[in-house]
Amino acid sequence: xxxxxxxxxxxxxxxxxxxxxxxxxxxxxxxxxxxxxxxxxxxxxxxxxxxxxxxxxxxxxxxxxxxxxxxxxxxxxxxxxxxxxxxxxxxxxxxxxxxxxxxxxxxxxxxxxxxxxxxxxxxxxxxxxxxxxxxxxxxxxxxxxxxxxxxxxxxxxxxxxxxxxxxxxxxxxxxxxxxxxxxxxxxxxxxxxxxxxxxxxxxxxxxxxxxxxxxxxxxxxxxxxxxxxxxxxxxxxxxxxxxxxxxxxxxxxxxxxxxxxxxxxxxxxxxxxxxxxxxxxxxxxxxxxxxxxxxxxxxxxxxxxxxxxxxxxxxxxxxxxxxxxxxxxxxxxxxxxxxxxxxxxxxxxxxxxxxxxxxxxxxxxxxxxxxxxxxxxxxxxxxxxxxxxxxxx
Ligand code: RFL
Ligand code: PHB
Numbered sequence: 001x002x003x004x005x006x007x008x009x010x011x012x013x014x015x016x017x018x019x020x021x022x023x024x025x026x027x028x029x030x031x032x033x034x035x036x037x038x039x040x041x042x043x044x045x046x047x048x049x050x051x052x053x054x055x056x057x058x059x060x061x062x063x064x065x066x067x068x069x070x071x072x073x074x075x076x077x078x079x080x081x082x083x084x085x086x087x088x089x090x091x092x093x094x095x096x097x098x099x100x101x102x103x104x105x106x107x108x109x110x111x112x113x114x115x116x117x118x119x120x121x122x123x124x125x126x127x128x129x130x131x132x133x134x135x136x137x138x139x140x141x142x143x144x145x146x147x148x149x150x151x152x153x154x155x156x157x158x159x160x161x162x163x164x165x166x167x168x169x170x171x172x173x174x175x176x177x178x179x180x181x182x183x184x185x186x187x188x189x190x191x192x193x194x195x196x197x198x199x200x201x202x203x204x205x206x207x208x209x210x211x212x213x214x215x216x217x218x219x220x221x222x223x224x225x226x227x228x229x230x231x232x233x234x235x236x237x238x239x240x241x242x243x244x245x246x247x248x249x250x251x252x253x254x255x256x257x258x259x260x261x262x263x264x265x266x267x268x269x270x271x272x273x274x275x276x277x278x279x280x281x282x283x284x285x286x287x288x289x290x291x292x293x294x295x296x297x298x299x300x301x302x303x304x305x306x307x308x309x310x311x312x313x314x315x316x317x318x319x320x321x322x323x324x325x326x327x328x329x330x331x332x333x334x335x336x337x338x339x340x341x342x343x344x345x346x347x348x349x350x351x352x353x354x355x356x357x358x359x360x361x362x363x364x365x366x367x368x369x370x371x372x373x374x375x376x377x378x379x380x381x382x383x384x385x386x387x388x389x390x391x392x393x
Contacts, residue, residue: 001150035127068111
């Protein structure tokens with residue numbers, strides 16, 4: 001068996017793992033990433049689209065912001081649609097000039113992968129049977145198989161950035177971790193197409209046929225989502241059926257403006273709220289989707305992953321530079337304080353915008369009243385806007 005040695009072993013080459021690797025590299029902390037999939041597979045997953053200003057700043061700090069600033073779209077507001085009407089939420093006016101950046105997770109991941117390759121840091125792709133050991137003692141590490149060869153990696157710390165289905169959280173003894181979970185009884189069917197977006201801003205819509213979101217990746221590429229029953233499969237939805245259903249859920253002006261075309265990708269994502277506490281077990285840290293999931297309605301998942309990575313990179317860099325343990329000891333509490341607030345917002349926005357099959361009429365009326373309140377009260381709109389652009393660190 002081959003043995004490798006590093007300071008920080010990162011499990012998972014999604015945005016959390018790659019961003020952590022880049023920040024550690026810049027500070028001179030050696031790191032190695034093991035990833036179960038191939039790089040192309042990771043890049044093929046279509047996910048997040050909206051970055052908070054603090055995420056943009058962190059990507060700049062990691063030295064990977066150039067293409068994002070050139071190609072990303074700065075958005076100063078979004079639209080809430082209900083009862084066939086759109087209402088503008090002016091994020092910048094309500095938050096003292098803040099905005100969000102529309103730039104796909106695929107592009108963030110590509111920028112991070114290229115930066116990592118350029119500095120020559122190692123990533124072991126297609127690593128199977130990853131097993132973690134020793135993180136409750138002084139010599140943690142992992143074993144995995146790459147190209148048929150068994151490899152052992154010894155390290156000082158392990159960063160579990162391997163998503164909801166990863167090995168890191170699963171390696172923690174059940175009595176050392178508490179999980180909180182809520183699964184929503186519907187999913188999001190997403191479609192990506194090379195068509196111009198229906199509006200220059202994102203539209204979040206509530207409709208008696210179900211929620212809809214009109215998003216984008218660029219001036220020529222759109223991303224649309226429809227609330228669908230969990231029993232549906234993406235293959236049940238031809239492109240024609242998707243476009244027809246989307247039109248039915250849009251206001252008349254948007255329905256008339258919608259440009260349709262062949263789908264580049266179509267998939268269904270389930271929605272859940274999930275938090276695992278704490279986020280550190282001895283020398284193992286959890287970060288990003290490995291520790292928490294939010295329903296995508298508030299666009300918070302990737303942004304929360306970035307804020308965990310910010311706290312973790314600071315803790316580790318401080319530790320190696322100054323032999324300090326403060327950041328390590330406070331990592332979990334710092335992350336969780338931000339996470340629970342984002343969980344609350346994502347749950348609230350999800351509950352407000354979706355409808356349940358056979359929903360009692362009183363619930364629909366209450367949601368409608370709340371939406372009317374949100375768009376008519378400066379205080380309520382400000383609360384929504386400050387959460388959407390991202391709470392301060
Ligand atoms: P990822 O992206 O899941 O990456 C984890 C990586 O770990 C690998 N892995 C393993 N590697 C080695 N050994 C193992 N045993 C392993 N098990 C797993 C996996 O192959 C993978 O490469 O987690 P990470 O890095 O924490 O990033 C989190 C984000 O991907 C996620 O929060 C966002 O995509 C959520 N999300 C959104 N977030 C936003 O901030 N804004 C949005 O607009 C937004 N929209 C979305 C979203 C998520 C969606 N879906 C599909 C869940 C829209 C959707 C539809
Ligand atoms: C996306 O563009 O994929 C997207 C945008 C906003 C969300 C969720 C997803 O809230």
